[in-house]
Amino acid sequence: MSVAERVIHIVAAVIRDAAGRSLLVRKHGAAVFQQPGGKRDPGDADELATLARELHEELGCELVRDSARLLCHCSAPAANEPDHVVEAAVYMVEVRGAIVAQAEIAELRWIDPAAPDVPVARLSREHILPLL
Numbered sequence: 844m845s846v847a848e849r850v851i852h853i854v855a856a857v858i859r860d861a862a863g864r865s866l867l868v869r870k871h872g873a874a875v876f877q878q879p880g881g882k883r884d885p886g887d888a889d890e891l892a893t894l895a896r897e898l899h900e901e902l903g904c905e906l907v908r909d910s911a912r913l914l915c916h917c918s919a920p921a922a923n924e925p926d927h928v929v930e931a932a933v934y935m936v937e938v939r940g941a942i943v944a945q946a947e948i949a950e951l952r953w954i955d956p957a958a959p960d961v962p963v964a965r966l967s968r969e970h971i972l973p974l975l
């Protein structure tokens with residue numbers, strides 16, 4: 844496997860509630876929680892199209908596109924794929940509609956970014972939550 848094949852490019856979302864808690868998801872088969880989001884599909888026009896599609900697939904809600912603000916670009920060892928690195932564009936976003944875990948999601952959790960009470964993937968723990 845080449846170095847390029849070991850890099851997973853994703854677009855990820857920070858979604859917060861009125862109390863400042865942040866939403867994390869755990870996928871079926873995964874041990875740790877991570878940001879909602881995912882890999883870009885060839886059919887996605889841009890990063891926000893990827894995010895809108897992933898948020899709908901995972902949470903059943905709609906991205907409010909105008910609300911999106913780039914928070915950071917960051918990278919960490921991938922949570923679920925050994926020997927892979929995840930590189931993320933991370934956006935703070937607002938969503939419209941009810942947030943309901945869809946089929947691919949085992950669990951949703953609103954966490955305090957300063958004191959998560961669930962196991963959290965490194966990308967979130969080391970790079971994203973400290974910015975919130």
Ligand SMILES: Nc1nc2c([nH]c(=O)n2[C@@H]2O[C@H](COP(=O)(O)OP(=O)(O)OP(=O)(O)O)[C@@H](O)[C@H]2O)c(=O)[nH]1
Binds near residue numbers: 882883923924964967
């Ligand atoms: N979405 C997301 N993926 C992350 C994060 N942190 C992290 O290490 N990853 C890694 O990046 C991979 C991205 O896969 P994904 O499962 O979210 O993406 P996807 O929905 O497009 O993939 P799929 O269609 O193959 O299921 C995860 O399996 C995980 O190993 C994160 O905060 N959010």
